[in-house]
Amino acid sequence: MxxxxxxxxxxxxxxxxxxxxxxxxxxxxxxxxLPTYRGIGGLYHERLTADGLTIEEALSGHMMAARPALTWKYIAEIEANCRGAQxxxxxxxxxxxxxxxxxxxxxxxxxxxxxxxxxxxxxxxxxGTVHHLRCTECRHERTVEDFAGLRLPPECPACGGVLRPDIVLFGxxxxxxxxxxxxxxxxxxxxxxxxxxxxxxxxxxxxxxxxxxxxxxxxxxxxxxxxxxxxxxxxxxxxxxxxxxxxxxxxxxxxxx
Structure with missing residues (x-):
């Protein structure tokens, strides 16, 4: 056909x-x-991140807990490449x-x-969605249009904990x-x-x-x-x-x- x-x-x-x-x-x-993480033309096609990790390692729940600044670095990089998309x-x-x-x-x-x-x-x-942030320590949540102006990793105004996007990370x-x-x-x-x-x-x-x-x-x-x-x-x-x-x-x- x-x-x-x-x-x-x-x-x-x-x-x-x-x-x-x-x-x-x-x-x-x-x-x-919008670029993909992998695949032809993807942000991380057949290469490691600048920190020597696969993107799956960098964007894992384990890494967010252990080194939130590193995970946020790559979340922010991907968000910046997607910003303004319609x-x-x-x-x-x-x-x-x-x-x-x-x-x-x-x-x-x-x-x-x-x-x-x-x-x-x-x-x-x-x-989940990258525009919804939640605290890893308390119940504080907020919605953002983009990550412009965010201090990384962002701090929870309620308890001082780390905010993270309400997305499912690897693992x-x-x-x-x-x-x-x-x-x-x-x-x-x-x-x-x-x-x-x-x-x-x-x-x-x-x-x-x-x-x-x-x-x-x-x-x-x-x-x-x-x-x-x-x-x-x-x-x-x-x-x-x-x-x-x-x-x-x-x-x-x-x-x-």
Whole structure:
């Protein structure tokens, strides 16, 4: 099936489905100019950090506890490379489909907040968000637009402890409320699962696609490269996310031109 025919088939699935799960990873935000940690063009592609560590070691829960200044150094570096990014067509079309489909949800690994900025509300940010800070010692929390002007590592104004972004660092557990919400949604079932811009290396990201395969529910992958779930889906669009969703929206709303 050629690209145009595959787009037609995926658009037809989107039109017919009521309950849709969009699963998104770094690839969807790449079209907003955000770099990935790894992969071609990533900030740490095939190299160690300046401190001789892998990025996974630097951004681990253990390192945050032992050497918070070092972990904050790399969190801030990544945030600076992402600062000012805006939602792209993929984020916007997914948010628009949420408004049309009352039972559409987004499961994202991204901590950049772009889905929320685009208007998504039925959203599971499984790895948290970089814009929400919490104290490692007390219950103080705050929301920031970016890290400009922050003294690193930032100090909690309530107790003097270290603030950290409310994100899941390497080696840490996923937030129980987010996991519970995802499990509840999977139990209720979906009509369509769409994996976008993720290699699906984590079991909880690949899991819904495996569920779809076992349940006989169609699944779609939008990703230029091969991934852990490519062999499981009914249709593959080997395209960047923004272009794919622009084409799909055009087919779903031909009157919009």
């Amino acid at each position: 050629d690209e145009s025919a595959t787009l037609d088939a995926v658009a037809a699935l989107l039109a017919d489905a009521s309950r849709i799960l969009f699963i998104t990873g770094a690839g969807i935000s790449a079209d907003s100019g 939602p792209n067509a993929a984020h916007r079309v997914i948010a628009a489909l949420e408004r049309e489909k009352p039972d559409a949800w987004v499961l994202t690994q991204n901590v950049d907040g772009l889905h929320r900025a685009a208007g998504s509300t039925r959203l599971i940010e499984i790895h 840490e557990m996923l937030p129980a409320p987010a996991v519970g919400r995802l499990e509840h949604l999977i139990d209720a079932g979906f009509d369509l699962v769409v994996s976008v811009g993720t290699t699906s290396v984590f079991p909880y990201i690949a899991g819904p696609v495996w569920w779809a395969r076992q349940a006989g529910v169609p699944a779609v992958e939008i990703n230029p490269g091969d991934t852990e779930v490519s062999h499981l889906v009914r249709h593959r669009l080997r395209m960047p996310a923004a272009r794919a969703f622009e084409e799909l929206w055009r087919r779903l709303h031909p009157e919009a031109g």
